[in-house]
Amino acid sequence: MIKVIKVINYTEHVNAVLGRGWAQDGLVVNVLGSESGCMPHMLAEVVVTTFLSSKILSSIRNPFVMSFFKAALKSIPAVNRAVRALDNQHERNEFVHAALAAIPAGKTLLDAGCGSQRYRPACAHLLYKSQDFGQYDVDLKKMIGSDDPSGEQKYAYGTLDYVGNIWEIAAPDASFDAILCTEVFEHIPYPNETLREFSRLLKPGGQLILTAPSNCLRHMDPYFFYAGFSDRWFERFLAESGLIAQEITPVGDYYSWLSVEVARTALTHSIMAKLALLPAFLYFRSQKKTSLSTDTLCMGYHVIAHKPLV
Numbered sequence: 165m166i167k168v169i170k171v172i173n174y175t176e177h178v179n180a181v182l183g184r185g186w187a188q189d190g191l192v193v194n195v196l197g198s199e200s201g202c203m204p205h206m207l208a209e210v211v212v213t214t215f216l217s218s219k220i221l222s223s224i225r226n227p228f229v230m231s232f233f234k235a236a237l238k239s240i241p242a243v244n245r246a247v248r249a250l251d252n253q254h255e256r257n258e259f260v261h262a263a264l265a266a267i268p269a270g271k272t273l274l275d276a277g278c279g280s281q282r283y284r285p286a287c288a289h290l291l292y293k294s295q296d297f298g299q300y301d302v303d304l305k306k307m308i309g310s311d312d313p314s315g316e317q318k319y320a321y322g323t324l325d326y327v328g329n330i331w332e333i334a335a336p337d338a339s340f341d342a343i344l345c346t347e348v349f350e351h352i353p354y355p356n357e358t359l360r361e362f363s364r365l366l367k368p369g370g371q372l373i374l375t376a377p378s379n380c381l382r383h384m385d386p387y388f389f390y391a392g393f394s395d396r397w398f399e400r401f402l403a404e405s406g407l408i409a410q411e412i413t414p415v416g417d418y419y420s421w422l423s424v425e426v427a428r429t430a431l432t433h434s435i436m437a438k439l440a441l442l443p444a445f446l447y448f449r450s451q452k453k454t455s456l457s458t459d460t461l462c463m464g465y466h467v468i469a470h471k472p473l474v
Contacts, residue, residue: 249420249449250423250424250427252415252416252463252464255415256346256347256375256415256464256466259375259413259466260283260286260344260346260373260375261283261286263371263373263468264283264286264287264290264344264373265286267289267290267341267342267371269289269290270289270290270291271290271291271341271342272290272291272293272339272340272341272342273287273290273291273292273293273340273341273342273343273344274293274294274295274326274333274335274339274340274342274343274344274365275287275292275293275294275295275344275345276295276330276333276343276344276345276348276362277295277296277330277345277346277348277351277352278294278295278296278321278322278324278344279296279300279319279321279322279348280319280320280321280322281294281321281322283344283346284322287344290342293325293326293340294322294323294324294325294326295324295325295326295327295328295330295333296321296324296326296327296330297327297328297329297330298321298324298327299387300319300351300384300387301318301319302317302318302319303382303383303384303385304385304386305382305385305386306385307381307382307383308381308428308429308432309428309431309432310383319384330345330348330352330358330361331352331354331357331358331360331361332361333361333365335365337364337365338364338365338366338367338368338370339365339367340365340366340367340370341366341367341370341371342366342370342371342372342373343362343365343366343370343371343372343373343374344373344374345362345372345373345374345375346373346374346375347375347376347377347464348376349374349376349390349393350376350377350380350388350389350390350391350392350393351384351387351388351389352389353389355390355393355401356401356404356405359401359402359404359405359407360405360406362405362407363405363406363407363471366407366470366471367471368471368472368473368474369470369471369472369473370470370471371468371469371470371471372407372467372468372469372470372471373467373468374466374467374468374469375464375465375466375467376392376393376464376465376467377391377392377393377463377464378392378393378394378395378414378461378462378463378464378465379391379392379421379461379462379463379464380392380463380464392464393465395412395414395465398412398465398467399412402467402469406471406472407469407470407471408469408470408471408472409467409468409469410468410469410470411466411467411468412465412466412467413465413466413467414458414462414463414464414465415462415463415464415465415466416453416462416463416464417453417454417457417458417460417461417462418457418458418460418461418462419448419449419451419453419457420448420449420453420463421461421462421463422444422448423445423448423449424463426441426444426445426448427445429441430442430445
């Protein structure tokens with residue numbers, strides 16, 4: 165039960181970044197405490213959008229202005245914490261950066277299904293090679309909450325060393341000390357064959373760093389083939405591919421998944437929807453993560469595996 169609610173006016177903060185007049189209605193409700201463990205930032209994302217998005221975001225058409233405005237919002241501490249809680253990309257970045265930093269300098273790494281190559285800067289100490297099929301452009305089918313529902317923003321790939329299918333990469337056996345593959349498997353029609361290809365390409369003792377969803381919405385259509393993979397799938401098919409799993413770590417749980425989807429619905433619908441869904445959002449966000457809630461459902465998995473020396 166919420167004990168204290170305080171209204172904080174972030175108008176001056178947003179105006180200082182974007183100029184006068186941008187956030188005249190920029191009121192944010194901040195929950196200061198509750199008996200059920202509500203964090204101070206829990207309402208920020210929902211209510212910031214309630215007051216700002218309908219008046220500002222809907223009027224922004226220039227993607228550069230949109231990016232600048234989002235950065236300004238995230239500079240607000242409460243909003244930044246809320247965004248982090250609702251977007252597991254932050255947790256994924258920490259996992260990938262730590263795994264890459266642990267690879268000795270000078271080793272050869274393949275970024276498989278690299279896309280825009282977001283992790284290339286973290287591979288400066290490695291011999292970086294990139295692979296992708298390079299054919300995705302824009303989503304043909306959209307999803308609720310898409311950043312670009314008009315389909316006008318085309319995907320930008322980085323420079324590719326290997327172009328083609330990820331399950332048949334044109335490189336000799338044992339070519340790489342490490343393979344990085346992040347959020348790609350749901351877009352591969354042949355994921356089992358892809359794991360076997362990674363095993364072929366890794367040197368003995370080589371490491372696979374992989375992330376994949378367990379329950380995701382459509383994206384990057386028409387190259388969307390699976391909603392996700394379970395920990396049991398990784399356990400079985402890593403072994404069948406000749407790889408030894410070192411870590412299969414779940415990301416999020418049943419309650420965090422529900423809070424994200426409730427927030428997605430609230431943020432993309434009317435103010436009445438926002439108000440109606442607010443209690444459910446608060447309830448799901450207040451629930452503690454347990455082994456039961458994680459085993460029931462999670463957002464995805466962070467995986468590290470290696471190829472045996474013999």
